[in-house]
Structure formats: C-alpha cells, structure tokens
Amino acid sequence: MxxxxxxxxxxxxxxxxxxxxxxxxxxxxxxxxxxxxxxxxxxxxxxxxxxxxxxxxxxxxxxxxxxxxxxxxxxxxxxxxxxxxxxxxxxxxxxxxxxxxxxxxxxxxxxxxxxxxxxxxxRLQLFRLGRLQFQPIAYNGENLKVGQRLVEKHQLVLNVHIPEGEPLTPDEVSHSFRLARKFFRGIPMVYICSSWLLYPGLEQVLMAESNILKFQRLFYIYELNEASREAEQRIFRRLEANPNDYAEETSLQRAAKSLLNNGGRLGSGCGIYIPGERD
Structure with missing residues (x-):
C-alpha cells in the first residue's frame, strides 16, 4: 500500500x-x-x-x-x-x-x-445525518393515504435506519430529519421505516415516555410482521428457542422476557412519517 x-x-x-x-x-x-x-x-x-x-x-x-x-x-x-x-x-x-x-x-x-x-x-446510497441514517429508495408498498397525502407505489421516499449507539432522543431525531430535509433537496420528505422499534406491542414493555415510543408515534404504522424476531435479537443480543433462557440484566430484558413467557409477541412494524401530516 x-x-x-x-x-x-x-x-x-x-x-x-x-x-x-x-x-x-x-x-x-x-x-x-x-x-x-x-x-x-x-x-x-x-x-x-x-x-x-x-x-x-x-x-x-x-x-x-x-x-x-x-x-x-x-x-x-x-x-x-x-x-x-x-x-x-x-x-x-x-x-x-x-x-x-x-x-x-x-x-x-x-x-x-x-x-x-x-x-x-x-456505493453512496446511504448517509448518516445526526442520529439517523437515510437511504433514498422507491416505495414498494400499495398506495397509502397518510393524512392528506397520498404515498404512491414506486415513488421516491427516504428509508430511515436507526444505528446502534446513542439514545434516540426526540431532539436528536428532530435534528436528523432537519438535516435530511437540507441534504436530500428535491426528494419529497416522505420517510419510511421498517424496524422492531415500530412494533406497537412495545407499549407493553416500555415506559409511556420512552424515547423509542416517542419515535414510534411519529409514524403511521401500515404493516406488522408478527413472526419477526428482530426485537429479541436487539434486546437480548441473541436468540433462544425458550424465552426462559434469556438474560434479565436490564428492566427492558425483564419486561420483554415476562411478555414472551406469557405468550406475548415482539415483532416488527413498517411505518410512514410525513412531517406535518397525521393519520
């Protein structure tokens, strides 16, 4: 070299x-x-x-x-x-x-x-702007109305990813969306996200004012994947066939383990966020 x-x-x-x-x-x-x-x-x-x-x-x-x-x-x-x-x-x-x-x-x-x-x-197809990552993609779902806006199949949107690391605070999230608006000029500010963080069942294991739930509430959740085990992977750092084998080192792990042991689910969700639009 x-x-x-x-x-x-x-x-x-x-x-x-x-x-x-x-x-x-x-x-x-x-x-x-x-x-x-x-x-x-x-x-x-x-x-x-x-x-x-x-x-x-x-x-x-x-x-x-x-x-x-x-x-x-x-x-x-x-x-x-x-x-x-x-x-x-x-x-x-x-x-x-x-x-x-x-x-x-x-x-x-x-x-x-x-x-x-x-x-x-x-390949310069994804960029981290503040706390979040953004990736321009074609929306591949069915036409969907969010508030007064119609999101059409194949239209260009920004896919949002949440890297591991710092807390997902509302201020940091808002800052990232502001940076994205400036960075991706010419692309409509329609954000989609597919993540375990968008699974509504997290309300059963998180405090009402948690940063994750505040992030989730930004999105109109249009699809769920009940079979996804991404949440288990992220929360426990590994997957086990029997929930009893999961660690209980944090309050989130204890709550999630209790939910799973009682027949509950932790899946993932797909959502759309359009600033200024509410469902």
Whole structure:
C-alpha cells in the first residue's frame, strides 16, 4: 500500500473512532494491490460472487474489515466531488466501527460479519445525518393515504435506519430529519421505516415516555410482521428457542422476557412519517 494511502487509512480509523485493536487489523493487513483491485472489481460487478469468495477464506471477517475500510477510503473522492462534508463521511462510515464491535461481541474477534449491509454505504446510497441514517429508495408498498397525502407505489421516499449507539432522543431525531430535509433537496420528505422499534406491542414493555415510543408515534404504522424476531435479537443480543433462557440484566430484558413467557409477541412494524401530516 502506498504511504499516502496508509496515512489516510490511519486518518479514517481515527475519524470513525475505531478502537486500537480493530485499527491494527486494518493497518497491518497484507494484500497486494493487484489482488485488492481484482476484489474491488468483483465487488462492483458481482457482489454475490465477491462475498462467496471472501467468506470462503480463512479469517474472512478481518479481511472484510480491511476491504470495507479500503472501499470507504476510495469513496472519499466521490464525497469530495459532491461537496459532502467530512463529518457526514465519517459519521456514515462509523457503521464499520459499530459492526466490528458487534462482531467482537458475537464472535470474539474484531472484523465484519454484517458485510452485506455495508454495500449501501460504499456505493453512496446511504448517509448518516445526526442520529439517523437515510437511504433514498422507491416505495414498494400499495398506495397509502397518510393524512392528506397520498404515498404512491414506486415513488421516491427516504428509508430511515436507526444505528446502534446513542439514545434516540426526540431532539436528536428532530435534528436528523432537519438535516435530511437540507441534504436530500428535491426528494419529497416522505420517510419510511421498517424496524422492531415500530412494533406497537412495545407499549407493553416500555415506559409511556420512552424515547423509542416517542419515535414510534411519529409514524403511521401500515404493516406488522408478527413472526419477526428482530426485537429479541436487539434486546437480548441473541436468540433462544425458550424465552426462559434469556438474560434479565436490564428492566427492558425483564419486561420483554415476562411478555414472551406469557405468550406475548415482539415483532416488527413498517411505518410512514410525513412531517406535518397525521393519520
């Protein structure tokens, strides 16, 4: 790797606040530039083949951490061309840090297991603006009226994602939506979200004034997935066949475990939020 690239990789690791051990994996990784170029080309032209090849390699989680850090560095040029601020660049790619920490928690090693999701970031199809991430997509549901607005199938909307981390306070959420309005000029401010945070049954396990429920109430929830176990995965950090095996370290875990043991469900929901419109 060229010296200048190496220095920027170092800056990248600092910018996304990657820990020392994970940073060393990236900085010390050895790969010929010709091999990197071949893998990047495969990623760009046939990502399924790319992932099959890489995940079939010993130590693939560390390799993916290295590769996505390089992909992110390569994406910086396009950020500059589009005149997107550095803070948005580093905030967006902080997902690499978040998912490397999840990998350590789940597998005992720094790397990446949630590799498919990070495609959106390096292709500049998703951006983190404040607390939330936004992704322009075509709405694929049926025509839906929200307040006085009609949301039509295939229209361009902004898909909202909630990364792990800081509290989801109303002020931070409002700030993110204001940033999105400025950043995505020309795109109607119609937000969709599919998440366990939008499951109405959370009212049974959360305090009425919880930040999660305040976020949920912004959305008109138009679809539920009762079979989803995303909430269990997020709350307990793992899935168990028997709810009795779940931990009870937090009040949320205790309430969720009690609900599940008594035949309740924790699914996920899909919702639409249009500022100024109420159902």
């Amino acid at each position: 060229k010296g200048l690239d190496f220095m920027f990789i170092s800056e990248f690791c600092r910018g996304i606040r990657l820990g020392e051990e994970a940073s060393r994996i990236i900085l010390d990784f050895r790969m010929e530039e010709e091999e990197y170029a071949r893998l990047k080309q495969r990623f760009q032209t046939d990502c399924h083949s790319f992932f099959r090849q890489v995940t079939g390699t010993a130590g693939y989680r560390q390799m993916l951490l290295y590769l996505f850090a390089r992909f992110a560095v390569d994406a910086y040029e396009e950020y500059r061309i589009r005149e997107i601020e550095d803070n948005i660049y580093f905030d967006t790619f902080s997902d690499i840090r978040i998912w490397s920490e999840v990998c350590y928690r789940d597998y005992g090693e720094y790397g990446l297991e949630e590799y498919n999701w990070l495609q959106e970031h390096v």
